[in-house]
Amino acid sequence: MLRCALLLCGLLAGTAAVAAEFVSVVEPAILYDANSLKAKKLYVATRYLPLQQLVVLAGWVKARDSTGKVFWIEKRNLSSKRYVVVTARATIARQSWSSSATIAFRAERQVGLEWLGNVGSWVKVRHRDGSTGFIKNTDVWGE
Structure with a gap:
């Protein structure tokens, strides 16, 4: 039981670390409602737009902007420059x-x-x- 609790704490701590990480858009990029190029296109993000990473997958990042909107963006369009x-x-x-x-x-x-x-x-x-x-x-x- 203790082992499960420690594992859960570790997972939650890892999630919190990713949730607080900010990135920026390198060049204007399309924001999608799912992690696929076939998903619905929502907006075009401007260069330097700061985003808070929520989920990071191979090639995609689920992010939130300053208004609280959540969407997906291709990872290649992001920079660690804040x-x-x-x-x-x-x-x-x-x-x-x-x-x-x-x-x-x-x-x-x-x-x-x-x-x-x-x-x-x-x-x-x-x-x-x-x-x-x-x-x-x-x-x-x-x-």
């Missing part, structure tokens, strides 16, 4: 991880930013123009 997407109506990136720090740049909802790391409740990001800054983690998804 991006976040602004979910707040607008946000301010600061030059350091403080609300009183100088403004580095502003970003609107749905803007994709390269994830550079977390510092407490702040996320260090890089804008596509090269600017870097810190954004509150409540204003972005994918970190």
Whole structure:
């Protein structure tokens, strides 16, 4: 019985590790309702879209986006390079991880930013123009 419980705990821990892993879309890619090219095509994902991996199979990944929608995408269209997407109506990136720090740049909802790391409740990001800054983690998804 103990052996079964330990096995179950190990399986659950492994599932949780995969569930928290974020990836990004390399190039625009089709999102499907099942793990097959013959499945219904749902959307086209844009480049750099951050996705949370839910299930990883040979050649396919079941993923969730910032809106909570779940779909399948071909694994070859994904990268381990991390991006976040602004979910707040607008946000301010600061030059350091403080609300009183100088403004580095502003970003609107749905803007994709390269994830550079977390510092407490702040996320260090890089804008596509090269600017870097810190954004509150409540204003972005994918970190």
